[in-house]
Amino acid sequence: MSSRALRLLIAGAITLLVVVAASVIIGRATAPSTLAVPGTLSAEAGFARDMQTHHDQAVEMAMIMREQTTNDEIKSLAYDVATSQAQQSGQMFGWLAAWGLPQNSPREAMAWMADSGHTHNTESVGATAGVMPGMATQADIDRLQSLTGEDAEVLFLQLMIAHHRGGVDMAKAVVERSKHQVVTDLAQSIITAQTGEIEYMTSLLAERGVN
Template sequence: MTSDTGQQRHASTATRTVVVTVAVVAVLLLGAAVGLLIRLPGTDSSTTPGKDSVDIGFAQDMAVHHLQGITMANTARDKTADPAIRQLAFDIESTQLEQVGRMKGWLTLWGAPEQSVDGTHMAWMESASHHSSSSNGGTSGLMPGMATSDELAKLRSLSGTEFDVYFLQLMLRHHEGGAPMAQYAATHAGLPVVRTLADNMLKSQAGESTYMKQLIAERGAAPLP
């Protein structure tokens, strides 16, 4: 009986994994399709952003930034036993997957690479030099708010309340670190659809950040310095 129960549990877990994987791929492809199809009335190839434009730089860098957020959210969704955190992680993962798909769709439409070819980030921002002084970011290293490989390893090693708090702390810092990029694109991008997406990111992540601060405080902790 014990062996049968274990096999059933393993089969159930495997099935859930397959379902989640298929759903993630479907969402990403849908976002990419939306990105490819969205055009404003009267637009043509002459409106394709230049290779050094805010539009392309933002789409490249924010997609990279989002992918780490998706990774952390996926880890939290699988490991936490807290329903509030699981729901938050699901919401973040779903939203950012769709946004990544949209941005990658745009880059394909524009004939641009998915990432900066020289490995630098945020050169499209006039204030990039300000961020290069950050201990957790820089134009040639990790962007502001992104977790290091050691921090991600620590997150995976934790469990229970310690895991929940550290996830919230890392994700809050991640949201706050990406906000200046979204703010700059919302103001300076050349295409209205890019400005709109960046503005939507700011609004949704501001609400999530406020909520994460509340969850952190309720668990007797504080945001990372």
């Protein structure tokens, strides 16, 4: 890695740390208080834990992509994904802290969705049965790191579209299960933002001759 690339990566990491720290504070301040505090097995707690993991992978892929392309549109998209999802991840970390709940779940990932009979699609790019929807595999991440230019852009867009679809699925599930407005408000904002980004990324793929 060149010294310039290393400096950019360090600068990006510092920016994300600042965003996350601020978001943890916001999450603590905005954790719902008018209803009973969610329990550790609640949909709210499960969503907060699993969506943090989900978001963290999106941030990882976005940071990789910024180093693998010179395309300004893709760089801007990756930056937006990294900063917005790092902020939201920090906010959810803050909820769990404010609720006095552990960050790690006593159950397997996605159990909070399975409790109500919700099933999720594992057919999308990078998805593997038994894990949360839309997650890329380690092989996907390794391949993304090995590519540059348009090849990297196409794979990134395919992986992130699948990832966003999984995130939207999770957000819709917690909207159906929670009465805590701060939780449903964030989930709805995820649905709106990521649905729009899916449309945008689909158009970027089409520009590259990929349906």
